[in-house]
Amino acid sequence: MKHMNMDLKQLWEEVLAEVELEVSKPEFSAFFSSAQLEKISDGFAIISCRNNAERQFLEQKFNPIITKLLSDKLKLPITIQVNIRQEANGKEVDLGPLFTPTINTAGLDPLYTIDNFAVSSSNQLAYAAAMAIIKNPGKTYNPLFLWGGVGFGKTHLMHSIGHEILKQDSSVKIVSCMGEEFTNGIVEAIKNNTTDAFKRKYRQAQLLLLDDIQFIQDKIKVQEEFFHTFVSIKKAGGQIVLTSDRAPHELFELEARLRSRFEAGLIIDISPPNFELRSAIVLIKARQRGKSIPMDVAQYLAEQIDDTRRLEGALIRLLTESEIDHKPLTIEFAEGVLGKTSNNNSTRPRATVSDAMKLVSNQFNITLSDLKGERRTRSIAAPRQILMYLLRKELKMSFQDIGLFLGGRDHTTIIHGVDKVVHKLLKDPGWSGEILQIKKLLSGKNV
Numbered sequence: 001m002k003h004m005n006m007d008l009k010q011l012w013e014e015v016l017a018e019v020e021l022e023v024s025k026p027e028f029s030a031f032f033s034s035a036q037l038e039k040i041s042d043g044f045a046i047i048s049c050r051n052n053a054e055r056q057f058l059e060q061k062f063n064p065i066i067t068k069l070l071s072d073k074l075k076l077p078i079t080i081q082v083n084i085r086q087e088a089n090g091k092e093v094d095l096g097p098l099f100t101p102t103i104n105t106a107g108l109d110p111l112y113t114i115d116n117f118a119v120s121s122s123n124q125l126a127y128a129a130a131m132a133i134i135k136n137p138g139k140t141y142n143p144l145f146l147w148g149g150v151g152f153g154k155t156h157l158m159h160s161i162g163h164e165i166l167k168q169d170s171s172v173k174i175v176s177c178m179g180e181e182f183t184n185g186i187v188e189a190i191k192n193n194t195t196d197a198f199k200r201k202y203r204q205a206q207l208l209l210l211d212d213i214q215f216i217q218d219k220i221k222v223q224e225e226f227f228h229t230f231v232s233i234k235k236a237g238g239q240i241v242l243t244s245d246r247a248p249h250e251l252f253e254l255e256a257r258l259r260s261r262f263e264a265g266l267i268i269d270i271s272p273p274n275f276e277l278r279s280a281i282v283l284i285k286a287r288q289r290g291k292s293i294p295m296d297v298a299q300y301l302a303e304q305i306d307d308t309r310r311l312e313g314a315l316i317r318l319l320t321e322s323e324i325d326h327k328p329l330t331i332e333f334a335e336g337v338l339g340k341t342s343n344n345n346s347t348r349p350r351a352t353v354s355d356a357m358k359l360v361s362n363q364f365n366i367t368l369s370d371l372k373g374e375r376r377t378r379s380i381a382a383p384r385q386i387l388m389y390l391l392r393k394e395l396k397m398s399f400q401d402i403g404l405f406l407g408g409r410d411h412t413t414i415i416h417g418v419d420k421v422v423h424k425l426l427k428d429p430g431w432s433g434e435i436l437q438i439k440k441l442l443s444g445k446n447v
Contacts (some may be wrong), residue, residue, distance in 0.1 A: 022058035112159035118280035151308035179215030278302035
């Protein structure tokens with residue numbers, strides 16, 4: 001605890017000495033030479049820098065190393081926030097209160113704003129819920145539970161809520177973290193006997209944004225602490241937003257009391273981005289880099305790539321090669337760039353719903369009409385549930401879409417079918433052989 005009373009300048013010099021060993025000389029010179037530790041209060045360390053570029057690098061790229069070093073030296077869980085120093089008449093302007101609208105409180109991504117969030121039918125409900133929370137936090141949809149695959153926009157929308165609420169009220173105390181960060185924070189707090197500080201940091205939050213909540217599901221002590229954090233924030237009228245890669249009922253190792261509280265809020269399944277949304281994402285990502293891309297080229301990229309992370313990677317490569325080669329952004333140029341990427345990654349056509357149906361039909365020797373029909377004999381019901389499972393897990397379809405495809409079944413029927421397969425796999429791993437065979441065929445691998 002000796003550092004608690006240490007001069008801030010001395011503490012920061014110790015941190016910088018260790019940072020210098022971890023980063024390159026150009027990086028240290030560019031981003032740390034002017035950075036200053038201004039204040040430490042209530043688990044937050046305020047760092048000042050000269051401009052927005054420095055702030056973004058300190059908050060995004062160097063956040064983990066700064067946070068770890070300060071936490072280790074102070075023996076406390078620390079969250080950093082970065083201010084831009086402004087000078088008036090040769091003097092620094094007062095940095096103001098701990099939470100201000102100009103800072104990226106608790107690690108909110110500066111690019112994840114509501115203005116940069118593209119809306120389509122696949123995420124319209126989630127967007128509407130977010131806007132309702134921004135208008136009246138803590139009163140509607142509490143908690144908001146967003147779930148879906150990687151790159152579907154869950155984290156972006158969650159951070160957007162934080163940015164918009166800060167615009168309305170700069171005094172709101174926001175804590176944004178990953179499930180893994182929450183877990184590691186508890187471990188460190190127990191180890192360093194600083195659990196009171198940890199509890200104070202999270203339980204006093206007026207807006208808690210927790211990404212990848214599924215990370216805590218098999219950790220009893222962590223779940224216990226999060227339960228009390230959840231109850232404390234809600235009791236005080238705070239807002240909670242959670243994201244996960246699966247729905248609460250699929251978090252099998254989550255305590256029932258937590259699951260029931262998640263399910264008492266609004267649960268939204270964010271579906272994979274459709275063609276229109278992917279096209280919009282390309283245009284937005286290009287604009288963020290100060291580039292303009294023709295609509296037909298954006299649509300071509302969206303048509304060729306359905307994974308948003310790969311889509312952004314392809315866009316960056318396209319923009320880079322266009323600038324280096326001094327070539328205009330045309331479909332022909334994009335075809336050439338994507339052709340290189342495809343050859344390097346050995347891409348293949350994406351599996352379709354029809355592919356999955358045919359494979360299940362052949363595997364279990366039943367007709368396609370049986371799979372979509374009403375008969376519920378065991379020889380048909382089990383393969384039908386396996387098809388539901390594959391459409392959900394492999395093709396990332398929403399429960400509603402699967403239900404419509406399989407003869408207009410209710411989405412709760414699809415959820416039940418998927419759950420039965422998941423439970424069967426957990427209890428009887430040997431039973432997975434047939435499903436694994438279909439998965440391999442679906443992914444185009446040799447069996």
